[in-house]
Amino acid sequence: MTEILTPRLRLRRWTDDDLVPMAEINADPAVMRWIDDGSVRDLEQTAEGIERCEEEWDEEGFGLFAVELLASGELAGFAGLSVPDFLPEVLPAVEIGWRLGRPFWGQGYASEAAQAVLEFALQDRGLDRVVSICRVGNTASENVMRKLGMSPERETVHPVYGYPLRVYAIDLTEYQG
Template sequence: MTEIHTPRLLLRRWNPDDDLAPLADIQTDPAVMRRIGDGAPRSLDETAEDIERWEEEWDDEGFGVFAVELLGSGELAGAVGLYVPEAPRQVAGQIAIQWRLGRVFWGQGYASEAAQATLEFAVQDRGIDRVVAVTTEDDTSSEKVLHKLGMAPLPGEVAGCRLYAIDLTEFEA
C-alpha cells in the first residue's frame, strides 16, 4: 500500500468505508468546488464515483489521487495527487497534479506540503519526469502553491485557465 508521511500529513490510498462521508462533506461545499471541474458541488454518489475512479487510476497507472489525513487527529483534510487530464488540449494526456482541501484546512500550508510530497513521489517512486497543472484564472491561492513547487506558467492562452508545468529532472526534493 502506498503511503507518504510528511511532518503533519499522511497521504494514502482511499478507504471508501471511512473516507466517503468526510470527502462528500468537503465536495458538497460550493467554495471548495467552485474552481474544480464544472464548479458544481458533488453529491454523495458523485463522490463515491470520484474515489472509485481515483482508485482505478492507481491500479491502471501506478499513481493517483491520495487521501490526505492529518497525522495529529486522523481527520480527512481532502485529496491531492496525480491524474491524467482530458482537457484542455494543451495538457490532455499528460500527468497533472491536483488538490482539494476542506475549507477548514485552508491557509495552513497543507496543500503545499501535500503537493510537494506528491511531486517527490512522482519523481522518486514513479520516475515521472514532467508534471503539469491547470488552475482557473482567478485562483491565486493555487497559483501560490504552484510557484512554491517551482512550477512555471506555460506559454499560450486557454480561456479561463492558466497552465503550469515542472520538469522533474531538475526538481529538488
C-alpha cells in the same frame, strides 16, 4: 499499499470511511468554486470520484491520495496525480492536483501534500515532467504551484466550460526537492 508521511500528513489510498467526509468537502460551494462549472457534488458523485481515483491507481500506478491529518486522523481532502484527459492539448501529461476542505485552508497543508506528491511523481514513479492546471484567478492554487517550483507554461481555455486556464509545469531538471 502506497503511503507517504510528511511532518503533519498521511497520504494514503482511499477507504470506505473517507466517503462521507470527502462528500462534505465536495458539498461546500467555496471549495468547488474553481472546479469544473463550480457545482457542488453529492454523496453518489463523490463515491464515483473515489472509485475513479482507485481505478487510476490500478491502471496508471498513481492517483489521488486521501490526505489525513496525523494529529487527529481527520480527512483533509486529497492530493495526487492524474491524467488531465479533459485538456487534450497538454497530453501526454500527468497533473498534480489537490482539494482540501475549508477548515484546512491557510495552514500550508496543500503545499506540504503537493510537495510530497511531486517527490513521489519524480523520484518514485520516475516521471520526468509534471503539470498543474488551474482556472485563471485561483491565486491560492497558483501560489502552491509556485512553491513547488513550477512555472507558467501556457494559457488556454477550458474546452467544456470556456473559462481561461493556466498550465504550470516542472521537469526533473528544474526540481530542487
